[in-house]
Amino acid sequence: MRDLTPPSDTHAAPAAQTDTVVMKFGGSSVADPDKIRHVARRLVEARERGARVVGTVSAMGHTTDTLLELAASVSPNPHPRELDMLLSTGERIACALVAMAIHDLGHEAVSFTGSQAGIITDPVHTKAKIREITPVRVLDALDRGKIVLVAGFQGFSRDTMDVTTLGRGGTDATAVALAAALGASCEIYSDVPGVFTADPRIVPDARKLPEISYEEMLEMAASGAKVLMLRAVELARGHSVPVHARSTFSDEEGTWVRDTAGMEQPIVSAVTHAEDEILFHLRGVPDRPGAAATIFDAVAAEHVNVDTILQNVVGNAAEVSFSVPEDDVRATRRALERAQETLGAFETEEISDLGKVSIVGAGMRSHPGVAARMFRTLADEGINIRLISTSPIKISCLISRAAVPAAVRALHAAFDLGATDTHRAGDSE
Amino acid sequence: MRDLTPPSDTHAAPAAQTDTVVMKFGGSSVADPDKIRHVARRLVEARERGARVVGTVSAMGHTTDTLLELAASVSPNPHPRELDMLLSTGERIACALVAMAIHDLGHEAVSFTGSQAGIITDPVHTKAKIREITPVRVLDALDRGKIVLVAGFQGFSRDTMDVTTLGRGGTDATAVALAAALGASCEIYSDVPGVFTADPRIVPDARKLPEISYEEMLEMAASGAKVLMLRAVELARGHSVPVHARSTFSDEEGTWVRDTAGMEQPIVSAVTHAEDEILFHLRGVPDRPGAAATIFDAVAAEHVNVDTILQNVVGNAAEVSFSVPEDDVRATRRALERAQETLGAFETEEISDLGKVSIVGAGMRSHPGVAARMFRTLADEGINIRLISTSPIKISCLISRAAVPAAVRALHAAFDLGATDTHRAGDSE
Numbered sequence: 113m114r115d116l117t118p119p120s121d122t123h124a125a126p127a128a129q130t131d132t133v134v135m136k137f138g139g140s141s142v143a144d145p146d147k148i149r150h151v152a153r154r155l156v157e158a159r160e161r162g163a164r165v166v167g168t169v170s171a172m173g174h175t176t177d178t179l180l181e182l183a184a185s186v187s188p189n190p191h192p193r194e195l196d197m198l199l200s201t202g203e204r205i206a207c208a209l210v211a212m213a214i215h216d217l218g219h220e221a222v223s224f225t226g227s228q229a230g231i232i233t234d235p236v237h238t239k240a241k242i243r244e245i246t247p248v249r250v251l252d253a254l255d256r257g258k259i260v261l262v263a264g265f266q267g268f269s270r271d272t273m274d275v276t277t278l279g280r281g282g283t284d285a286t287a288v289a290l291a292a293a294l295g296a297s298c299e300i301y302s303d304v305p306g307v308f309t310a311d312p313r314i315v316p317d318a319r320k321l322p323e324i325s326y327e328e329m330l331e332m333a334a335s336g337a338k339v340l341m342l343r344a345v346e347l348a349r350g351h352s353v354p355v356h357a358r359s360t361f362s363d364e365e366g367t368w369v370r371d372t373a374g375m376e377q378p379i380v381s382a383v384t385h386a387e388d389e390i391l392f393h394l395r396g397v398p399d400r401p402g403a404a405a406t407i408f409d410a411v412a413a414e415h416v417n418v419d420t421i422l423q424n425v426v427g428n429a430a431e432v433s434f435s436v437p438e439d440d441v442r443a444t445r446r447a448l449e450r451a452q453e454t455l456g457a458f459e460t461e462e463i464s465d466l467g468k469v470s471i472v473g474a475g476m477r478s479h480p481g482v483a484a485r486m487f488r489t490l491a492d493e494g495i496n497i498r499l500i501s502t503s504p505i506k507i508s509c510l511i512s513r514a515a516v517p518a519a520v521r522a523l524h525a526a527f528d529l530g531a532t533d534t535h536r537a538g539d540s541e
Numbered sequence: 542m543r544d545l546t547p548p549s550d551t552h553a554a555p556a557a558q559t560d561t562v563v564m565k566f567g568g569s570s571v572a573d574p575d576k577i578r579h580v581a582r583r584l585v586e587a588r589e590r591g592a593r594v595v596g597t598v599s600a601m602g603h604t605t606d607t608l609l610e611l612a613a614s615v616s617p618n619p620h621p622r623e624l625d626m627l628l629s630t631g632e633r634i635a636c637a638l639v640a641m642a643i644h645d646l647g648h649e650a651v652s653f654t655g656s657q658a659g660i661i662t663d664p665v666h667t668k669a670k671i672r673e674i675t676p677v678r679v680l681d682a683l684d685r686g687k688i689v690l691v692a693g694f695q696g697f698s699r700d701t702m703d704v705t706t707l708g709r710g711g712t713d714a715t716a717v718a719l720a721a722a723l724g725a726s727c728e729i730y731s732d733v734p735g736v737f738t739a740d741p742r743i744v745p746d747a748r749k750l751p752e753i754s755y756e757e758m759l760e761m762a763a764s765g766a767k768v769l770m771l772r773a774v775e776l777a778r779g780h781s782v783p784v785h786a787r788s789t790f791s792d793e794e795g796t797w798v799r800d801t802a803g804m805e806q807p808i809v810s811a812v813t814h815a816e817d818e819i820l821f822h823l824r825g826v827p828d829r830p831g832a833a834a835t836i837f838d839a840v841a842a843e844h845v846n847v848d849t850i851l852q853n854v855v856g857n858a859a860e861v862s863f864s865v866p867e868d869d870v871r872a873t874r875r876a877l878e879r880a881q882e883t884l885g886a887f888e889t890e891e892i893s894d895l896g897k898v899s900i901v902g903a904g905m906r907s908h909p910g911v912a913a914r915m916f917r918t919l920a921d922e923g924i925n926i927r928l929i930s931t932s933p934i935k936i937s938c939l940i941s942r943a944a945v946p947a948a949v950r951a952l953h954a955a956f957d958l959g960a961t962d963t964h965r966a967g968d969s970e
Contacts, residue, residue, distance in 0.1 A: 145614040179634070185574040187641040194644070197637035197652050201630035205608070208626035212616040215623070223626050228702070249702070273657070273678070 132164040132254070132296035136264065136287035140303055141360040142206045143173035151360070152213035154301070155259050159219060164254045166290060168264045169210055170283040171202025192237035196266075196277045199238075200226065203263035203283070211261050222253050223261040226275070231267035231286065233276045239415045240276035242267060242285060242347075245293035254294075262290060279415070280439075281341025288344045292351035300340060305359035306367035307332070307339050309529035310383040314517045317530035321381065322365070325372040328381050328472050331506035334419065335470035336386030342417075345369065372474075379482060380473035380527040385520050387467045387513055388438040389419070391499070392448070395459040397430045403455055404432060410451040411436075414443035419468070420501035420510060429458075433499060435468070435510060466498060467516035470508040471523055477504050489526040495519055561593040561683070561725035565693065565716035569732055570789040571635045572602035580789070581642035583730070584688050588648060593683045595719060597693045598639055599712040600631025621666035625695075625706045628667075629655065632692035632712070640690050651682050652690040655704070660696035660715065662705045668844045669705035671696060671714060671776075674722035691719060708844075709868075710770025717773045721780035729769060734788035735796035736761070736768050738958035739812040743946045746959035750810065751794070754801040757810050757901050760935040763848065764899035765815030771846075774798065801903075808911060809902035809956040814949050816896045816942055817867040818848070820928070821877070824888040826859045832884055833861060839880040840865075843872035848897070849930040849939060858887075862928060864897070864939060895927060896945035899937040900952055906933050918955040924948055 135158060137151050151169065159165045170176075179198050183190040190198075207223035214221035230246035253260045264283025269276050278285055284300060291298035306320040307329070324332075326349035333342040339357050348355045348369060358366025397403050411418055411434075421434040436444050441462070448460055469490075476482050486507055490497060495518070499510035511519055524530060564587060566580050580598065588594045599605075608627050612619040619627075636652035643650035659675035682689045693712025698705050707714055713729060720727035736758065739747040753761075755778035762771040768786050777784045777798060787795025826832050840847055840863075850863040865873050870891070877889055898919075905911050915936055919926060924947065928939035940948055953959060 145611070148615050182574070182634075182638065183641060186577050186638045187645050189645070190641045191644040191650075194637040194640040194650075194652055197640075197654075198634055201633055204630055205611075205627055208623040209611065209615045211623040211626075212612060212619045215620040216616050216618070221620075221623075223623055225626075225704075 131162065132166070132294050133158055133299060134166045134168060134287050134291040134294065134296045135299045135301060136283060137167065137169045137301045137360060138283065138303075139170040139173055139175070139206075141301055142169050142210065145209075148172075148206070148209050149213045149216075151301075152210050152217060154360070155210070155221075156214060156217045156219050159259050164296075166250060166254070166260045166262060166294065166296065167207075167210060168262045168283060168287045168290065169203065169206045170264050172206050172209075175202040175205070193274055196237045196240075196275050199277050200263070200266040200275050203265050207261040207263045211259075214259055220256070220258040221261060222258050223263070224249060224253075225263050226266035226286070227268035229260075229262040229290070231262075231289070232270055233267035233278065235269035235271045235274065235276065236415075237274075238277055239279040240267060240269070242278065242289045245289055247290065247293050250290070250294070262286065281343045284341040284344030285347055288347040288351070288353050288355065291353045291355075292347065296353075297356065298348065298353050299356045299358060300344070301358060301360040302339060303360060304339055305362060305364060306357050307337065307369070308382065310520050310524045311385065314385075314520045315383075315524045315530070318524065319530065321367050323368040323370060323372060324381060325474050326369060327505055328474050329369045331470070331472040331503060332382055332384050334417075335472065335506060335508055336384040336468060337382070339367075340369065378473050379475035379479050380471050380529065382472050383520050383523045383527070383529065384470045384472060385468060385516050386437075387516055389435045389466050389468050389510065390438055390441050390444075391433060391435045391463040391466050391510065392444060393461040393463060394432040394448070395429070395461070397432055397458045398455055399428050399430045403430065406454050407432065407448070407451045410447040411444060413450075414440075414447045416440040416443050416447065420499050420508060422499050422501075435466070435499070438464075465513050466510050467513040468508055468510050469516060469519040469523065470506055471527065472506045474505050476506070483507050485526065486523065489522050490519055493518055493522045560591065561595070561723050562587055562728060563595045563597060563716050563720040563723065563725045564728045564730060565712060566596065566598045566730045566789060567712065567732075568599040568602055568604070568635075570730055571598050571639065574638075577601075577635070577638050578642045578645075581639050581646060583789070584639070584650075585643060585646045585648050588688050593725075595679060595683070595689045595691060595723065595725065596636075596639060597691045597712060597716045597719065598632065598635045599693050601635050601638075604631040604634070622703055625666045625669075625704050628706050629692070629695040629704050632694050636690040636692045640688075643688055649685070649687040650690060651687050652692070653678060653682075654692050655695035655715070656697035658689075658691040658719070660691075660718070661699055662696035662707065664698035664700045664703065664705065665844075666703075667706055668708040669696060669698070671707065671718045674718055676719065676722050679719070679723070691715065710772045713770040713773030714776055717776040717780070717782050717784065720782045720784075721776065725782075726785065727777065727782050728785045728787060729773070730787060730789040731768060732789060733768055734791065734793060735786050736766065736798070737811065739949050739953045740814065743814075743949045744812070744953045744959070747953065748959065750796050752797040752799060752801060753810060754903050755798060756934055757903050758798045760899070760901040760932060761811055761813050763846075764901065764935060764937055765813040765897060766811070768796075769798065807902050808904035808908050809900050809958065811901050812898065812949050812952045812956070812958065813901060814896060814898045814945050815866075816945055818864045818895050818897050818939065819867055819870050819873075820862055820864045820892040820895050820939065821873060822890040822892060823861040823877070824858070824890070826861055826887045827884055828857050828859045832859065835883050836861065836877070836880045837863075839876040840873060842879075843869075843876045845869040845872050845876065849928050849937060851928050851930075864895070864928070867893075894942050895939050896942040897937055897939050898945060898948040898952065899935055900956065901935045903934050905935070912936050914955065915952065918951050919948055922947055922951045 211221040211223040233240035264286040354370040640650040640652040662669035693715040783799040
């Protein structure tokens with residue numbers, strides 16, 4: 113039993129037993145019977161190399177979307193508890209099929225639901241957070257030499273005894289939390305071979321990074337890199353679980369996400385982008401203490417992650433702008449309606465032709481010239497910056513959606529990230 | 542907690558609380574969103590009439606077949622434990638959707654998996670038998686006024702803590718066992734409005750029976766009537782649960798299956814038929830004590846229900862014939878191979894162009910002329926009888942499959958089952 117909340121650097125991580133590995137495969141890796149057999153072979157190969165193997169898989173292909181559509185066709189507003197009962201079946205199906213395929217390869221396997229695997233969450237349906245893991249049955253099966261499959265994206269609440277699902281990024285979170293509880297390393301398999309200096313579909317000379325710090329990976333995930341989900345990286349950092357992001361379809365080394373403290377810190381490690389940002393622009397918000405808090409409390413209550421926030425005071429009213437992922441637009445609208453019940457009416461506008469481009473690098477902290485160089489690069493390309501947000505190791509600019517590819521390419525070149533020699537990007541700064 | 546095995550007449554049934562009802566809906570009743578909403582309305586109507594309502598549903602339409610095909614496409618011989626993990630998802634999906642639809646009608650509902658509902662089985666995967674039910678969460682939810690949905694066809698084994706499925710007829714069995722444990726009455730809804738004197742598609746003047754005894758229903762289910770599954774009727778008889786078989790799509794009264802002891806016993810209540818029988822004909826079986834036992838032990842170990850058995854001794858070897866449902870042919874072949882390892886080789890032949898026609902009636906016990914009349918009726922139609930099997934209240938004849946409809950019509954007329962006046966069929970005997 114290991115407390116998993118709140119994840120924090122002060123938690124001592126268990127000494128990693130090199131002999132246990134948690135291997136996570138996403139929905140596209142188990143989309144059809146051939147791919148399921150392929151995943152089974154990868155798990156068996158790890159077992160045959162002597163490791164104690166835990167696999168966790170997402171639902172096959174678009175199963176979760178299909179189940180959501182089914183729910184929507186039955187009910188305009190599906191009951192959250194029942195939605196979780198429904199959605200949790202997708203991962204169970206995939207796990208059972210992978211376990212069958214492993215048996216055919218002559219190995220013992222056993223699949224567990226989230227609750228059978230002891231994944232205990234809070235009772236927030238469709239967006240539960242993992243509280244702790246009591247992997248009694250997992251450990252027992254590993255001790256018997258079995259390959260264990262755990263249904264991702266789900267757990268159960270001890271308060272209600274009900275099945276919960278973890279929301280977006282839930283299977284990555286399952287994998288990392290299991291690795292923390294088992295003292296295992298964690299491998300996240302997907303159809304990309306690792307973390308790149310930029311999206312290779314946009315920047316042909318983008319490089320795969322051999323390793324990256326938790327902090328940088330957090331900023332990259334928050335600013336659009338899809339290879340690892342934010343919450344999984346947070347969990348990994350909190351429990352010092354090394355995560356290996358790699359390809360389902362090759363044996364090459366991917367990218368290790370781990371504690372790189374004491375190592376040389378690159379100024380800029382990568383350029384990330386997102387093309388699904390919606391900017392909410394609010395006018396006429398009363399300029400009094402707590403107004404912004406009321407708005408963002410309401411937004412947070414809908415579990416929406418706001419990225420960039422800007423506030424201006426015009427006369428005795430404020431203008432507030434913030435961006436959210438497209439998926440969260442409906443929840444954001446609900447939150448704003450609720451905020452207006454408290455604050456009185458204000459104008460809201462949604463701007464949807466925007467994208468975001470970001471540069472991320474741990475060495476940025478001590479190099480103040482980086483932001484200026486980013487803005488100059490975008491200006492040289494004739495790209496207008498609509499909104500800027502910064503963290504100690506990241507700078508994001510909201511720009512026209514159409515300009516995103518050109519901006520990514522220009523920044524990747526400006527910070528010399530395509531260099532193939534041994535020095536890391538930005539060393540010349 | 543109520544012991545559910547072995548079901549037997551010696552178990553005292555709990556006094557039926559008229560206020561609790563278990564309503565079971567089959568896969569065709571929940572095949573699409575409209576039908577799911579219809580089932581939700583039926584459950585809500587029962588609740589609004591004041592009943593405590595438990596619904597149990599099968600997987601939607603052909604979901605179970607689709608999952609079986611998926612398993613077959615991944616593995617030539619799916620591991621039984623994992624097959625159960627896979628198959629049990631179908632009923633969970635249907636239950637969650639019905640619960641959502643009930644919420645939209647303004648009532649509280651909660652869906653439970655078999656294990657959440659406390660359905661404890663033996664550990665035989667894919668063909669588990671219910672041992673007992675500890676419906677703690679069901680009772681608690683009923684006490685709070687909720688409509689409870691229980692996923693049919695599944696439970697869990699206390700020995701292994703694994704999910705099990707109940708095999709064919711599993712959801713009917715779930716409904717009856719729940720009714721027994723809750724002291725409830727049981728309603729089995731399907732697309733036919735009750736139990737008929739013969740299949741109305743074959744015999745246009747077939748009558749719906751207002752009631753029928755457990756014993757007759759058992760024989761009818763065993764000899765081809767599809768409206769209620771054999772094991773559910775066995776459970777109902779063992780626990781004296783009255784079962785109302787009725788239509789999903791109308792409010793008319795269906796057929797009550799219950800204890801009719803003391804009432805007038807009709808000589809013949811119904812004609813049933815089956816067109817999926819395969820006859821295994823074995824030649825050269827050593828004629829020594831235990832040979833037949835070895836064969837039928839092996840067949841029973843594969844959980845195949847043999848219906849009709851005939852044995853002849855020819856010289857110092859025996860000929861054995863028996864019929865099984867088409868679905869069980871592969872399992873029967875495996876069993877016969879195993880029997881030959883013990884007994885030595887014998888010849889086996891499979892005859893697949895056969896059907897079965899049966900007459901069932903509790904009054905038959907005291908009327909010896911019934912069999913002769915059946916045989917004469919078939920002879921008058923020019924139909925050859927291949928094999929005969931009898932019980933005290935049933936006579937079955939294996940005949941050519943093509944002759945089944947004519948045989949059913951002739952027998953229905955010969956025993957005067959189409960009469961619309963008040964006297965029951967066969968009273969004229």
